[in-house]
Every structure is written in C-alpha cells, then in structure tokens.
Amino acid sequence: MSMIAAFYGGKSILITGATGFLGKVLMEKLFRTSPDLKVIYVLVRPKQGQTLQQRVFQILDSKLFEKVKEVCPNVHEKIRAISADLNQNDFAISKEDMQELLSHTNIVFHCAATVRFDDHLRHAVQLNVTATQQLLLMASQMPKLEAFIHISTAFSNCNLKHIDEVVYPCPVEPKKIIDSMEWLDDAIIDEITPKLIGDQPNTYTYTKALGEVVVQQEGGNLNIAIIRPSIVGATWQEPFPGWVDNLNGPSGLIIAAGKGFLRSIRATPMAVADLIPADTVVNLTLAVGWYTAVHRPKSTLVYHCTSGNLNPCNWGKMGLQVLATFEKIPFERAFRRPNADFTTNNITTHYWNAVSHRAPAIIYDFYLRLTGRKPRMTKLMNRLLRTLSMVEYFINRSWEWSTYNTEMLMSALSPEDQRVFNFDVRQLNWLEYIENYVLGVKKYLLKEDMAGIPEAKQHLKRLRNIHYLFNTALFLIAWRLLIARSQVARNVWFFIVSFCYKFLSYFRASSTLNA
Ligand SMILES: CCCCCCCCCCCCCCCCCC(=O)SCCNC(=O)CCNC(=O)[C@H](O)C(C)(C)COP(=O)(O)OP(=O)(O)OC[C@H]1O[C@@H](n2cnc3c(N)ncnc32)[C@H](O)[C@@H]1OP(=O)(O)O
Numbered sequence: 001m002s003m004i005a006a007f008y009g010g011k012s013i014l015i016t017g018a019t020g021f022l023g024k025v026l027m028e029k030l031f032r033t034s035p036d037l038k039v040i041y042v043l044v045r046p047k048q049g050q051t052l053q054q055r056v057f058q059i060l061d062s063k064l065f066e067k068v069k070e071v072c073p074n075v076h077e078k079i080r081a082i083s084a085d086l087n088q089n090d091f092a093i094s095k096e097d098m099q100e101l102l103s104h105t106n107i108v109f110h111c112a113a114t115v116r117f118d119d120h121l122r123h124a125v126q127l128n129v130t131a132t133q134q135l136l137l138m139a140s141q142m143p144k145l146e147a148f149i150h151i152s153t154a155f156s157n158c159n160l161k162h163i164d165e166v167v168y169p170c171p172v173e174p175k176k177i178i179d180s181m182e183w184l185d186d187a188i189i190d191e192i193t194p195k196l197i198g199d200q201p202n203t204y205t206y207t208k209a210l211g212e213v214v215v216q217q218e219g220g221n222l223n224i225a226i227i228r229p230s231i232v233g234a235t236w237q238e239p240f241p242g243w244v245d246n247l248n249g250p251s252g253l254i255i256a257a258g259k260g261f262l263r264s265i266r267a268t269p270m271a272v273a274d275l276i277p278a279d280t281v282v283n284l285t286l287a288v289g290w291y292t293a294v295h296r297p298k299s300t301l302v303y304h305c306t307s308g309n310l311n312p313c314n315w316g317k318m319g320l321q322v323l324a325t326f327e328k329i330p331f332e333r334a335f336r337r338p339n340a341d342f343t344t345n346n347i348t349t350h351y352w353n354a355v356s357h358r359a360p361a362i363i364y365d366f367y368l369r370l371t372g373r374k375p376r377m378t379k380l381m382n383r384l385l386r387t388l389s390m391v392e393y394f395i396n397r398s399w400e401w402s403t404y405n406t407e408m409l410m411s412a413l414s415p416e417d418q419r420v421f422n423f424d425v426r427q428l429n430w431l432e433y434i435e436n437y438v439l440g441v442k443k444y445l446l447k448e449d450m451a452g453i454p455e456a457k458q459h460l461k462r463l464r465n466i467h468y469l470f471n472t473a474l475f476l477i478a479w480r481l482l483i484a485r486s487q488v489a490r491n492v493w494f495f496i497v498s499f500c501y502k503f504l505s506y507f508r509a510s511s512t513l514n515a
C-alpha cells in the first residue's frame with residue numbers, strides 16, 4: 001500500500017491554478033491514487049462566458065480524467081469550485097467560502113501564477129508575489145493545515161550558474177516592491193523595470209524569485225516546502241504519455257517546426273535542454289506534500305525538479321529527435337516541410353530570419369491578397385519571432401541545479417511509493433519521451449486524427465516537389481541573368497555544354513560499336 005496515497009485519503013486539499021497545465025495533472029493524480037480524499041477545493045475565476053462549474057466539469061470530462069472516472073466515479077462531487085480572483089483583495093472569495101476553506105483545508109498546493117515572460121511588472125508582482133503573500137496569510141488561519149506547497153521555478157535564480165536548493169535573497173525586499181506597485185504609475189514602472197530585474201531575463205523569473213522570498217519570510221510556523229521545476233513538458237507516463245494542453249515551453253515551438261513555420265532557431269545545440277515531464281513534477285509535489293506534513297522539517301525545504309544533472313539531454317539531440325518524429329508522424333496541412341536548424345551566430349540568425357521566416361511570409365501574404373483572402377502569415381511570423389526572442393535566453397545557457405533534497409526524499413520513500421510516485425528522471429528515455437511529446441502535441445493540442453497521417457505524408461511529398469521545382473527555377477533564372485552579364489560565366493557555360501555534348505557523342509559512339 002502506498003503511504004503517500006493513504007496520506008491524502010480523507011483530506012481536504014486546496015489547489016490554486018488547478019485549471020492550468022500542471023494543476024490539471026496534479027488533480028488527476030490525486031483523484032486517481034487517493035479516490036477516498038474528502039474534497040479538492042479549487043480557486044477558479046469565471047472565464048470566456050463559462051461559469052466556474054462549467055470550467056471545472058469541462059476539465060473533469062476531458063480525456064485526461066478518463067482513468068479517474070473508473071476509480072472515482074463520484075469525482076464531480078469531490079471537487080468544490082470556489083470563485084476567486086487572485087488579483088483581488090482577499091481573492092474576492094465570499095465570506096462563507098472563505099470560512100469553509102479556513103476551517104477545513106489540510107493541504108495547500110499553490111500553483112497559480114502568471115507564466116508570461118513579458119507580463120507587466122505590476123501584474124506579475126500582483127500574482128506571483130502579493131497573491132502568494134495573501135495565500136500564506138490565509139494559510140496561517142487554517143487550524144487543520146498540515147502542509148503548504150509552493151510551486152516556483154528552477155529559473156527563479158537563473159542569473160546564477162550553479163543553483164542550490166536554498167532561497168536566495170533579492171536585492172530589493174519583496175515588501176518594498178509590493179508597496180511601490182501600489183503608488184507608482186505604469187509609465188514609471190516601465191522605466192524602472194529593467195533596473196529592478198537586473199540580470200534576470202524577464203518579469204516572470206524575477207517575480208517568482210520574489211515569491212520564494214515571501215514564502216520564506218512570511219511562512220511563520222507553517223510547514224512549507226518549495227518545488228522548483230525546470231521546463232515542464234508533456235507527461236511521460238501518467239495518466240498516459242504525451243499529454244499536453246498549452247503552447248508554453250517547447251510545445252508551441254514544436255508546432256511551429258512541424259507546420260514548417262520555424263526554420264531556424266538561435267540555440268546552442270550542446271546546451272542542456274532541462275525539460276521535466278509534468279507527471280514527474282506532480283509525483284514529486286505529492287511526495288513533498290506527504291513528507292512535509294508527516295516529517296515536519298525544521299526549515300523550509302526547496303526541491304529541485306530538474307533533469308540536467310541526473311539525465312541530461314541537449315537541445316541538439318532534442319531538435320533532431322523532434323524532426324525525426326515528424327518523418328513518421330507529420331502534422332497536417334504544413335506550410336513548408338519541417339526543417340528547422342540551430343544557429344548560434346547573431347548574423348546568421350538575422351539572415352535566416354529574413355530569408356526563411358519573413359520572406360516566405362511576405363510572399364504567401366501577397367498570394368493571399370492576390371486570391372482575395374486576408375493576409376495573416378506576416379502577423380503569425382512576427383509572433384513566432386517574438387516568442388523565439390523571449391526563449392533565447394533559456395536555450396543558449398546551461399545551469400547546474402543541486403538535487404540533494406529531491407534525492408533525499410526519493411530514498412525516504414518506500415519501494416511502493418517510489419513506483420507509484422516515481423520522480424526518478426534517470427529512468428527517462430529521452431528519444432521515446434520526445435517522440436511521445438510530438439505525438440501528444442499532434443493529438444491533444446492540434447486535435448489531429450491519426451487517420452490523417454497518410455494524407456499529411458502526401459502533402460509533405462507535394463511540398464518537397466514544389467521546393468525542388470522552385471529551387472531549380474530560381475537557379476535557372478539566376479544563371480540566365482549571370483551569363484547575360486558575365487564573360488566568365490558564359491565561358492563556363494559553353495565549357496559545360498560542350499563537355500556534355502562530347503560525353504553524349506562518346507557514349508552514343510561506344511554503344512553503336514558494342515551493338
Ligand atoms: C527543431 C525543433 C525544435 C523545437 C523545440 C525547441 C524548444 C525550445 C523551447 C524553449 C522553451 C524555454 C522555456 C523556458 C521556460 C522557463 C521555465 C518556466 O518556468 S516558464 C513557464 C512557461 N512559460 C512560458 O513558456 C511562457 C512563454 N510565453 C510567453 O511568455 C508569451 O506567449 C510570449 C511573450 C512568448 C508571446 O506573447 P504574445 O505574442 O502576446 O502571444 P500570446 O501568448 O498572447 O498568444 C497569442 C495567440 O498566439 C497563440 N500562440 C502563442 N504562442 C504560439 C506558438 N508558439 N505557436 C502557435 N501559436 C501560438 C496563442 O494561443 C494565442 O492564440 P489566441 O488565444 O489569440 O487564439
């Protein structure tokens with residue numbers, strides 16, 4: 001019997017960010033392994049004209065939860081959606097709901113965050129710092145609380161090369177930042193943002209670092225742990241391989257490469273691609289929840305959930321495997337044949353951006369205009385280039401994350417828990433994982449049918465022929481222009497033609513003799 005699964009039985013669990021990528025996988029695993037848990041409270045905001053209930057039921061009715069329905073048929077009754085906006089005071093939670101949360105919650109998993117790299121500092125601070133502070137305040141009023149698990153990111157200190165499982169101090173105290181956001185106007189915030197974030201690449205990593213300091217400073221007597229995942233990718237094994245439902249991290253770029261939009265990417269092939277599957281993160285998170293509640297470590301422990309030091313894979317290997325998978329499992333209606341390449345040089349990056357990204361987009365938009373349709377490719381390409389510029393920082397560097405706490409926890413688990421809540425990334429076969437990832441992107445993100453693969457392959461063959469035809473025509477035109485202008489080119493041309501003629505004459509003569 002799994003001790004961890006048994007621990008969550010009968011518990012009331014509060015999850016923020018349950019409608020997000022990681023939150024959904026976390027809920028799924030909890031319901032599947034501990035179907036006798038009492039209730040999961042999820043803080044949700046109404047969105048896109050859907051009520052809370054509709055949002056939550058839509059998640060429960062998705063493919064991700066198919067296995068849950070078998071072991072926990074009454075899953076709909078065990079989830080309680082609470083209307084909340086983490087940007088508001090007291091999260092805009094009603095008094096009754098707040099009372100219920102405060103008096104019943106046993107475990108808190110704080111996953112909600114803004115994960116956009118370009119978010120305005122005010123918003124990023126509100127969600128990643130102030131909301132964390134408020135949640136801690138709420139947690140301190142929960143008499144039955146056993147553990148508070150905060151999800152951060154391994155990149156919260158990415159200005160360092162070697163990162164230990166400790167909370168690093170920030171140059172400016174989070175409290176001062178929170179206060180200043182209240183009275184500074186947007187223009188001034190824009191102006192001081194680069195100075196404040198210093199050597200951090202964006203407001204996301206900066207505010208996640210501040211959030212950790214808040215957790216450490218304001219955790220009081222709570223039993224707290226911090227989890228730092230690196231780049232969270234599709235699921236490895238559970239509930240099935242390759243599940244992913246948003247474009248963050250590599251997923252959007254895999255689509256862009258598979259559809260033929262992405263041709264070149266400024267990345268260091270030997271840099272470590274520190275991906276970590278979503279189910280691995282969730283298994284560690286649940287194990288940490290159990291350990292923190294049962295063993296009550298004296299200080300706040302930080303757990304790195306990374307792959308680079310235990311089972312490294314680099315961007316070069318990952319890119320090649322992604323491309324190899326497109327051969328077997330192509331995406332439908334590709335714009336061009338998938339053929340993305342890595343470059344490390346600024347000049348070649350600009351060159352390929354102009355030649356392989358912008359020029360085809362402009363030509364295609366021209367064609368769309370000519371045929372009376374709305375141009376859209378340039379806009380899409382600009383968005384892709386913007387995304388590339390945002391992720392460049394992370395794909396041209398390698399980091400070393402120590403994993404003592406994570407390894408300590410692994411050895412503290414029973415063999416059964418090590419199996420059910422496996423977070424040993426050394427067992428991961430990257431080639432298999434990446435293939436399943438690409439397949440998952442096709443199935444769950446693009447919602448493409450496997451039956452369409454032969455047609456997609458045909459389409460790629462047509463694109464290849466068009467490509468050859470286009471290149472041949474381009475070469476002939478260029479050559480024709482050259483021999484019209486240059487005596488040297490003309491001489492070379494006459495030499496080639498006379499050589500071919502002589503060769504043919506010789507061939508014809510020898511075949512006549514043989515006959
Ligand atoms: C050889 C091949 C190799 C390929 C593999 C290479 C892999 C490299 C991967 C590197 C990843 C590095 C990640 C580092 C993560 C750090 C760790 C964390 O904690 S970070 C935690 C993780 N956080 C992150 O990863 C956040 C990163 N993302 C961002 O910060 C922002 O998306 C942005 C600033 C990049 C673009 O902002 P903006 O231009 O304002 O665009 P919006 O977002 O507002 O979307 C507008 C519309 O476009 C749509 N769409 C969007 N992207 C794509 C796409 N790629 N495609 C297609 N469509 C896309 C989107 O659905 C939307 O549609 P609609 O709803 O309007 O219909």
Ligand SMILES: NC(=O)C1=CN([C@@H]2O[C@H](COP(=O)(O)OP(=O)(O)OC[C@H]3O[C@@H](n4cnc5c(N)ncnc54)[C@H](OP(=O)(O)O)[C@@H]3O)[C@@H](O)[C@H]2O)C=CC1
Pocket residue numbers: 016017018019020021022023043044045047084085086087110111112113114115127151152153154208228229230231232233246248249
């Ligand atoms: N994905 C990754 O690569 C990595 C993620 N992480 C961390 O993991 C955690 C989860 O990330 P992930 O699941 O990928 O992120 P998502 O963007 O998929 O999910 C974010 C969640 O936060 C919720 N949220 C955002 N704003 C509010 C708000 N104002 N009020 C209430 N809820 C809100 C979202 O709700 P809604 O659905 O309503 O928008 C959503 O449920 C984050 O803390 C992130 O920093 C760490 C490392 C890497």
